[in-house]
Amino acid sequence: MTTLKRADARKNIESIMDAATTCLARDPDVSVAEIAKVAGVGRVTLYGHFESRAALVTQVVERAIRHSDEQLGAIDLDGDPRTALSRLLEASWQLTQQYGALIVAAEQSMPHEQFQAVHLGLLDRWKPLMERGRRDGSFRDDQPLEWQLTLLQSVLHAASGAVYRGEIKASEAGGLVDGTVQAALTAPGSTRG
Amino acid sequence: MTTLKRADARKNIESIMDAATTCLARDPDVSVAEIAKVAGVGRVTLYGHFESRAALVTQVVERAIRHSDEQLGAIDLDGDPRTALSRLLEASWQLTQQYGALIVAAEQSMPHEQFQAVHLGLLDRWKPLMERGRRDGSFRDDQPLEWQLTLLQSVLHAASGAVYRGEIKASEAGGLVDGTVQAALTAPGSTRG
DNA sequence: CCTAACCTGTACTCTGATGTTCATCATCTC
DNA sequence: GAGATGATGAACATCAGAGTACAGGTTAGG
Incomplete structure (x- = not known):
C-alpha cells in the first residue's frame, strides 16, 4: 500500500x-x-x-528543466569568468545535445506565460556571470547583454544541428562551441585569448 | 495577344x-x-x-533565391577579407530580415535534393572569401570551415529572431551581427580588430 | 457591348492528428 | 488463485487543413 x-x-x-x-x-x-x-x-x-499531448509535453519539459537546473546548479561560477564560462558552456552543451528541440515543443504546447517563466529562469543562470565578466573586462560590453545571451543559445543550437547533420563530430562540438563563444565575447582589439 | x-x-x-x-x-x-x-x-x-501549396512555396522560394543571388552577386568580395565580409554580412542581414523563416518552409515543402542544391548554391557565395581570409591570416583556421559557415547563418537567424521578439532594435542589428561574427572569426590571442 | 477569361463563396471529399469509448485480455498484488 | 488494476486494439467522433467542383457574378479587352 x-x-x-x-x-x-x-x-x-x-x-x-x-x-x-x-x-x-x-x-x-x-x-x-x-x-x-x-x-x-x-x-x-x-x-x-x-490527459493530452500538451500535458505530456509539459511534464516532459518540466522534468528536463528540473534535470537541467540540477546540472547547472552544481557548476562553480566563481573564479576567472572565462574559465567559469567554459564550465557552464560544457554542461549546457551536454544538455542541448540531450534535449535539442524540446524547447521548441515547449514553446508551441505550453501556455505562453509558463514557458516565459521557465525560459527566464534558465537565463538567470547566465546573467550574473556575464555581468561580472563585463564589469571586470573579461567580456566585451559594447553589445547589449540580451544579444549576447541570445547568441549563446544560438551557438549551442547551431552546434546541435551541425552534429545532427553530420557536419561536425559530436566529440569536437564542445570545443568548437567554447572556442567560438569565447572569441565572440572578446572585445575587438583585445589581446585576451 | x-x-x-x-x-x-x-x-x-x-x-x-x-x-x-x-x-x-x-x-x-x-x-x-x-x-x-x-x-x-x-x-x-x-x-x-x-497547383498546390508545395508548388506555391517552391515558386516563392525560387524567386527569393533569384533576388538574393542578384543582391549578393553585386557585392565586391575583393580587397581586405574583413571589410569584404562586412559588406557580405550587411547584405545578407537585409535578406535574412526580409525572408526569415522562408528557408524552413523550403526545407519542409521542397524535394530534398532541390533544397540541397539551392542551399549549397548560397553557401558558395561565402566559401571562397572565407578560404581566402583563412589563408592570409585574416580569419582563424583552427576550426572547420563548415562550422564557421553554419555559425554565420546561425548568427543571422538569431538576430532576426531577436529583432522579432523586440530584444534589439532593427537599426542596431546589422552592427551587432558584424561585430559578433568578426570577433568569432578572430583567432584567440590575435590583436586584430 | 459582348465574350472569354477570371474571381468568388459554398460545399464537398480526403487525409492525418487528437482524444474517447468499450470490450477483452493480461498481470500485478494480496 | 481471485479480484483489482492496467494494457490493448478496434471503432468512433472531431477538427483543421489541403485540394476539388460548381454555379453564378465580374471585368478585361477587343
Missing part, C-alpha cells in the same frame, strides 16, 4: 516520458502515436496516463 | 506571391487560407494559379 500505482504502470509512464523526450528533442511536432510506438506502448495506454 | 494572361490575373499572382513571402517568412507552417486572405484573394483563386 506504500505505492500509489502498480509497478508496470509506473514503468510504462517512465518509458513514455523517456520516449517523448527523445522524440520531441528530434522533432517538436512528433505525433502521439509515434511517441507511444517508440515507448513500446499502445496509444490508448498513453492517454490513460496523460 | 502579347500577354499570356489577363492583367488582373497577373496582378493577383503577384499579390499571392508577395503575401506568401511575408507569411512564410514569419511562419513556415502558415495555411493556404491565411495566405489567400492576406493577398486579398479567394482561396480558390489561389488554387487557380498554383
Whole structure:
C-alpha cells in the first residue's frame, strides 16, 4: 500500500516520458502515436496516463528543466569568468545535445506565460556571470547583454544541428562551441585569448 | 495577344506571391487560407494559379533565391577579407530580415535534393572569401570551415529572431551581427580588430 | 457591348492528428 | 488463485487543413 500505482504502470509512464523526450528533442511536432510506438506502448495506454499531448509535453519539459537546473546548479561560477564560462558552456552543451528541440515543443504546447517563466529562469543562470565578466573586462560590453545571451543559445543550437547533420563530430562540438563563444565575447582589439 | 494572361490575373499572382513571402517568412507552417486572405484573394483563386501549396512555396522560394543571388552577386568580395565580409554580412542581414523563416518552409515543402542544391548554391557565395581570409591570416583556421559557415547563418537567424521578439532594435542589428561574427572569426590571442 | 477569361463563396471529399469509448485480455498484488 | 488494476486494439467522433467542383457574378479587352 506504500505505492500509489502498480509497478508496470509506473514503468510504462517512465518509458513514455523517456520516449517523448527523445522524440520531441528530434522533432517538436512528433505525433502521439509515434511517441507511444517508440515507448513500446499502445496509444490508448498513453492517454490513460496523460490527459493530452500538451500535458505530456509539459511534464516532459518540466522534468528536463528540473534535470537541467540540477546540472547547472552544481557548476562553480566563481573564479576567472572565462574559465567559469567554459564550465557552464560544457554542461549546457551536454544538455542541448540531450534535449535539442524540446524547447521548441515547449514553446508551441505550453501556455505562453509558463514557458516565459521557465525560459527566464534558465537565463538567470547566465546573467550574473556575464555581468561580472563585463564589469571586470573579461567580456566585451559594447553589445547589449540580451544579444549576447541570445547568441549563446544560438551557438549551442547551431552546434546541435551541425552534429545532427553530420557536419561536425559530436566529440569536437564542445570545443568548437567554447572556442567560438569565447572569441565572440572578446572585445575587438583585445589581446585576451 | 502579347500577354499570356489577363492583367488582373497577373496582378493577383503577384499579390499571392508577395503575401506568401511575408507569411512564410514569419511562419513556415502558415495555411493556404491565411495566405489567400492576406493577398486579398479567394482561396480558390489561389488554387487557380498554383497547383498546390508545395508548388506555391517552391515558386516563392525560387524567386527569393533569384533576388538574393542578384543582391549578393553585386557585392565586391575583393580587397581586405574583413571589410569584404562586412559588406557580405550587411547584405545578407537585409535578406535574412526580409525572408526569415522562408528557408524552413523550403526545407519542409521542397524535394530534398532541390533544397540541397539551392542551399549549397548560397553557401558558395561565402566559401571562397572565407578560404581566402583563412589563408592570409585574416580569419582563424583552427576550426572547420563548415562550422564557421553554419555559425554565420546561425548568427543571422538569431538576430532576426531577436529583432522579432523586440530584444534589439532593427537599426542596431546589422552592427551587432558584424561585430559578433568578426570577433568569432578572430583567432584567440590575435590583436586584430 | 459582348465574350472569354477570371474571381468568388459554398460545399464537398480526403487525409492525418487528437482524444474517447468499450470490450477483452493480461498481470500485478494480496 | 481471485479480484483489482492496467494494457490493448478496434471503432468512433472531431477538427483543421489541403485540394476539388460548381454555379453564378465580374471585368478585361477587343
